[in-house]
Amino acid sequence: MSSHIDPTREKFGEFRALEDNGPIHMLNLVRLRPQAAYPDGRNASGREAYAAYGRESGPIFRKHGGHIAWSGDFKLMLIGPEEEAWDHCFIAEYPSASAFVNMVKDPAYQKAVIHRQAAVLDSRLVRLSPKQPGEGFGV
Numbered sequence: 145m146s147s148h149i150d151p152t153r154e155k156f157g158e159f160r161a162l163e164d165n166g167p168i169h170m171l172n173l174v175r176l177r178p179q180a181a182y183p184d185g186r187n188a189s190g191r192e193a194y195a196a197y198g199r200e201s202g203p204i205f206r207k208h209g210g211h212i213a214w215s216g217d218f219k220l221m222l223i224g225p226e227e228e229a230w231d232h233c234f235i236a237e238y239p240s241a242s243a244f245v246n247m248v249k250d251p252a253y254q255k256a257v258i259h260r261q262a263a264v265l266d267s268r269l270v271r272l273s274p275k276q277p278g279e280g281f282g283v
Contacts, residue, residue, distance in 0.1 A: 173228075175265045176232075180192065193262045204253045210247065241271070
């Protein structure tokens, strides 16, 4: 099984090339390692490392206009690969794609992301354009 932790340079370029005309939602699905994999060998669980990422990156996330638009606890993969169980499921909202890019480039965020890289076994990060909720599917 291949794991996805950081975007490739090419995908980040595609992200930046998309229109930047308002808020974006970023769907986050995160599976943690049992034991964090810090380059310096420090001892921590994946949960502890991800909590450190949250503590350190939270103020930077908010400084760049981010907030959590939705969060939920994973219960069951009804349709899809059973091995895709997730420890964290949430949607982060940013005022613009450039706000997200500025956050990622922020030197303080660059320091905090080391904890995420150590904690995460696999993840999905999907850029979405928010819509007004409706009453039907495919609307």
